[in-house]
Amino acid sequence: MSTVSRDAVMAVLSQYQDPYLNSNLFAAGCLRELTVDEQGVKAHFSLPYPAGLQTTGVAQMLEMMLSAQLEVAAQIRIDWQVSAGRTQVQVLGMQGIKNIIAVASGKGGVGKSTTAANLALALARDGAKVGLLDADIYGPSQGILFGIAEGTKPAVKDEKYFVPLTAHGIELMSMAFLVDDKTPMVWRGPMVSGALLQLxxxxxxxxxxYLVVDMPPGTGDIQLTLAQKVPVAGSVIVTTPQDLALLDAKKGIEMFSKVHIPVLGVVENMAVHICSNCGHSEHLFGEGGGERLAQQYGVExxxxxxxxxxxxEQADGGKPTVLAEPECQISMIYQDLARHATARLAALNAQAPAMPTIEVSDD
Incomplete structure (x- = not known):
């Protein structure tokens, strides 16, 4: 077998553009090893976002490209590795969490909690270790979304730490696990902020x-406390196409901008309704609002x-869509959402300046 050149191999492999990094694997800095000799080609790439469901398929496709274009045997290995986000705020008990993603909305009722739950499950399906914090103190709903039985309480460790519940591979913590489901949280803002920080x-x-944080709706005390006191690496804004929802979503984006938390992108819920009987599609809440919002602020x-x-139905039944029907079209949209958000976060982490190291000597 004649040996092909390294440049020829790289030229072929560069034809593949990663849909989430928006570049080829070389330009994205994913190459870890490349060997070209008379035995063939061996290559190892490492993606910076969770991609457990797609690495084998992409590797096989690259091997086929090399075989077809250069007639060379190839062994391609692709894995993924999540790097820790660089933030200025450090919080006790969170040192082992690489990245915190806040899922927020300007107003309630736009599907923020459902999005947070499916985002967490999609990340876990791709192999990531994921936690979910229900920070919506007034209206916690993640217990219902994950099918946690009413009255379930977290265990206590060393008489001062709560042990998060685990459901479907996700670590969960919520104020709903500490109070009765029927007890309203009749607290003022400072009390709620203090309770959230304690939690x-x-x-x-x-x-x-990743720790996904299901934020309460709005841009008040609780949101600012969380944004300023917790090392949030990035945020996802959830909205509907309705003009009123978009107006409030803009306020959410502006809030994160003021506290220097990057907005990873916008999720548009309830974009279109398709009749289950006749198949007619109708934009009940408006059309293209999420796309216009993303373009206005230069985000995805x-x-x-x-x-x-x-x-x-699946959310109310305690099995969000990614869990209930992981191969359906809607689940694939959530999976795509998770990869786009974490790939964007990885790019931001790579661009962030490294924190200076302080060394003390005896001189």
């Missing part, structure tokens, strides 16, 4: 790649999801 700092999270439209009764 955050007194939860014994494991080593996590991470996903556009339909108004579907399945999403509602």
């Amino acid at each position: 955050i700092t007194q939860t014994a999270w494991s080593e996590l790649d 439209l991470l996903a556009s999801l339909p108004l579907s009764i399945l999403i509602r």
Whole structure:
């Protein structure tokens, strides 16, 4: 077998553009090893975002490209590795969490909690270690979304830490696990902010790649406290195409801008309704609002999801769509959303300046 050149191999492999990094694997800095000799080609790439469901397929495709274009045997290995985000704020109990992603909305009722749950599950399906913090103190709903039985309480560690519950491979913590489901949280803003910080700092999270935070709607005390006191690496804004929802979503984006938290992108829920009887599609809440919002602020439209009764039924039944029907079209949209958001986060982490190291000598 004649030996092909390294440049020829790189030229062929560069033809593949990663859909989430928006570049080829060489330009994205994913190459870890490349050997070209008379035996063939061996290459190892490492993606910076969770991609457990797609690495084997991409590797096989690259091997076929080399075989077809250069008639050379190839062994391609692709894995992924999540790097820790660089933030200025450090919180007790969160040192083992690599990245914190806040899922927020300007107003309630736009599907923020459902998005947070499916985002966490999609990340876990791709192999990431994931936690989910329900920070919506007034209206916690992640317990219902994950099918946690009413009255379930977290264990206590060392008499001062809560041990998060685990459901479907996700670590969960919520104020709903500490109070009665029927007890309203009749608290003023400072009390709620204090309770949330206590919940955050007194939860014994494991080593996590991502902690998804289901934020309360709005841009008030709770949101600012979380944004300023917790090392949030990036945020996802959830909206509907309706003008009123978009107006509030803009306020959410502006809030994150003021506290220097990057917005990874926008998720548009209830974008279109398709009649289950006749198949007619109708934009009940307006059309293209999420895309216009993303363009206005120079961020990605991470996903556009339909108004579907399945999403509602599966969420109410304690099995969000990614868990209930992982291979359906809607689940694939959530999976795509998770990869786009984390790839964007990885790019931001790579661009961030390294924190200076302080060394003390005896001189």
